[in-house]
Each structure stands twice: as C-alpha cells, then as structure tokens.
Amino acid sequence: MRIKCPHCQHPATIRTSRAMSESVQEHQLQCSNIECAHTWVAHTAAVRTIAPSMTPNPKVFIPLSPRSPAYNKSDTKQLGLALDCPHPRAMAFDSS
Numbered sequence: 001m002r003i004k005c006p007h008c009q010h011p012a013t014i015r016t017s018r019a020m021s022e023s024v025q026e027h028q029l030q031c032s033n034i035e036c037a038h039t040w041v042a043h044t045a046a047v048r049t050i051a052p053s054m055t056p057n058p059k060v061f062i063p064l065s066p067r068s069p070a071y072n073k074s075d076t077k078q079l080g081l082a083l084d085c086p087h088p089r090a091m092a093f094d095s096s
Contacts, residue, residue: 005031007038015039022060 010033023046
C-alpha cells in the first residue's frame with residue numbers, strides 16, 4: 001500500500017503498526033521528504049468484502065460489496081457465504 005504525506009505528497013513509510021480490532025490497524029507513518037519530516041498516525045480498516053474468504057474468521061463480519069459476485073447469491077451473512085455459496089475463485093476451478 002502506498003501512502004503519501006498529506007502535506008508534501010511525498011511517499012511515506014509505515015514505521016509501526018498495531019491491531020485495534022480484527023479489521024482495523026493503526027499505523028505510525030513518516031514522510032520520506034527530509035525537508036518535511038512529518039510523522040503521523042493513520043488507521044486502515046476493512047470496510048467491505050469483494051471476494052469472501054475461503055477461511056473466514058467467525059469473529060469478523062465485513063459486509064459484502066453490492067458489486068461482489070456473491071452479493072446476490074447470499075443472505076449477506078459471512079458464515080453463510082462459506083457454507084452455502086461457492087467462492088468466486090473456487091468457481092473458476094469447477095470442472096462441471
């Protein structure tokens with residue numbers, strides 16, 4: 001993932017990361033421009049699922065994107081997807 005400094009737009013480097021929850025990470029970033037030298041904290045979060053996990057974590061629920069191929073094939077419950085709806089990547093290997 002490439003993150004730019006909000007001040008000078010130079011690339012930033014993630015120096016440390018820690019989990020805030022199963023789907024949110026907190027990162028400490030540093031600008032690569034030595035004249036700027038900005039250091040800040042940012043969060044990244046999983047907000048929607050494009051392709052459901054083939055090994056879902058029962059503690060995690062990330063809603064399906066309406067653009068996901070699995071969206072209309074499921075009741076949008078993540079565990080239901082794993083059991084009731086073939087994964088889009090698995091369908092590519094289906095021999096039938």
